[in-house]
Amino acid sequence: MNQATESSHNSGWYRYGIIFIAIEAGIAILQTIFALYMVLSGAGGIGGGH
Amino acid sequence: MTQNGTKVGQLVLAASGFLMSFAMWFATAAFSVAIMKEYGLEKAQLAILASSAMWLQPFFRQLTGVLADRFGAPRTAAIALLYTGLFSILSAFSRNYTELFITRLVVATAGIFFVIGIQHVTQWFEKNEIGLAQGIYAGTGNVGAGLGALLLPRLYGLDYRSAFLHMGILALALAVIYWRFGVAGITAERVAQTRTSATARDTVYVITRFAAIALMFQYAMTFGLEVGMNAWLPGYYRLAFQPQFEALGYKSLEALAIVAGSLAAVQSFNASLWRPFSGFISDLFLRNRWTPWPFLNRTDPIAPRLHWVFTSMLAVTIMMLVFTWAGLTGNLPFSIIALAFLGFATAFGTGSNFGVTPVLFRKNPGIATGFIGGMATIGGVIYPLIYGSVPNLHTGYALVAAVIFIPFMLIFALAFRPGKRIEVDSGLGSWQAIGLSSPLAEPSQGD
Known part of the structure; x- marks a missing residue:
């Protein structure tokens, strides 16, 4: 099992996998910031603008 | 192609199929305003149309799990994409509301893909990396609902027929790709072992194990919560915060729908896109042997992952209270x-x-996933009914946390109580009584 661990971590997919999930998490944060922007500014949708 | 290359390729294939399926599953909801307008639906009819997306999930997910174990993920996935794609195309040409409702009911069974993909990924990844692999698969797939809600109305406006037609064609193309390039497992031995473990007796045995039942309740308070919130939150924000929206200038029905939908998507995006991160933390718990909860098993090789599961249950319960506040x-x-x-x-x-x-039930991953993923969707039907039944719209979340989630946590603690190993075979009836040739636990289980 230890050998398998080393093998899978050295193979590179795991490292790229972590980069990928970091990007996904970034998208979630951006969407949340956009929602906050909408309710703080009244902009970002149809109507609003106050 | 190297084995690792193939492994990543199969993960991409599974995640793509799930993304497509999840988008189809919730595409009807994305066009609810257009459908409501075209057929003059009342709110009650719209609620039935929205909830119908969950109706067939519990049974079909369970059945699909058995089929995936029996015939392999690629064949099962291709057939699922084929028939849901065909019905999506048919729904684009529906002549009345009854035809639309029935065809979309069939399309909504696309949610069964979750079980197929989990089974597929389980067949390819090892125990020490499966947390991240399953997280990437499911998180990327789940965001299909949020993407659909945000993009489909912007791309197609009120023309839901074109959207359903194009999505159906895409699903058919993906079915062909899955059939051509999908490989059932990393080794023929693993595939064969899973195939021979997919009998009716195995199903009865797995779904009566206390560990499976506890994990099903845990998934009902997380995934069940997520899909229920997808359906509930736009209405909640519109009803509960309308004065605040109007003060901001969102006054027309369309403007209110857009702002409420955008806020509701906060839940969908975070619940989907952080999911892979959780798999990564699960791997970290395992590697560092973190076991913070004294009332849970600490000695089983897989115990650290269970401690992370319980930590998440606690976090969900607390956040439901904070959301009410x-x-x-x-x-x-x-x-x-x-x-x-x-x-x-x-x-x-x-x-x-x-x-x-998938690790605890490696012998029957499809059956276990089908049961846990299928029954948990019932939460998606029950929770919104509770939210809507209380006089104050905000208090429903705290009520669900108190009367449902806390008991689920107690059941989980009981099922995974301290002991030398997790008793995965503990449940209603023994494996000998049910007529199986061997138990679920093996000498290497959880290593």
Whole structure:
């Protein structure tokens, strides 16, 4: 099992996998910031603008 | 192609199929305003149309799990994409509301793909990396609902027929790709072992294990919560915060729908896109042997992953209380931040579960996933009914946390209580009584 661990971590997919999930998490944060922007500014949708 | 290359290729294939399926599953909801307008639907009819997306999930997911174990993920996936794609195309040409409702009911069974993909990924990844692999698969797939809600109305406006037609064609293309390039497992031995373990007796045995039942309840309070929130939150924000929206200038029905939908998407995006991160943390718990909860098993090789699962349950329960508090204050930004963290906690819960389930039930991953993933969707039907039944719209979340989630946590603690090993075979009736040739636990289980 230890050998398998080393093998899978050295193979590179795991490292790229972590980069990928970091990007996904970034998208979630951006969407949340956009929602906050909408309710703080009244902009970002149809109507609003106050 | 190297084995690792193939492994990643199969993960991409599974995640793509799930993304497509999840988008089809919730595409009807994305066009609810257009459908309501075209057929003159009342609110009650719209609610039935929305909830119908969940109706067939419990039974069909269970059945699909058995089929995936029996015939392999690629064949099962291709057939699922084929028939849902065909019915999506048929729904584009529906002549009346009855035809639309029936065809979309069939399309909504696309949600069964979750079980197929989990089974597929389980057949390819090892125990020490499966948390991240399942997280990437499921998180990427789940965001199909949020993407659909955000993009489909912008791309197609009110023309839902074109959207259903194009999505159906895409699903058919993906079915062909899955059939051509999908490989059932990393070794023929693993595939063969799973195939011979997919009998009716195996199904009865797996779904009566206390570990499977506890994990099903945990998934009901996380994934069930997520899909229920997808359907509930736009209406909640419109009803509960309308004065605040109007003060901001969102006054027309369309403007209110857009702002409420955008806020509701905070939950969907966070609950989906943080899910892989939870799988990664599950792997970290395992590697560092973190076991913070004294009332849970600490000695089983897989125990650290279970401690992360329980941590997520606690986080979800706390955030449900905070979300109620935020709503009661009437402060919209506070509500959104609380919702983001609730989504965050939900993602921890869904991601942590599938770092455990396929490992504990490696002999029958499809059956276990079908049961846990299928029955948990019932939560998606029940919770919105509770939210809507209380006089104060904000208090429903705290009520669900108190009367449903806390008992689920107690059941989980009982099922995974301290002991030398996790008693995965503990349940209603023994494996000998049910007529199986061997138990679930093997000497190497959980290593």
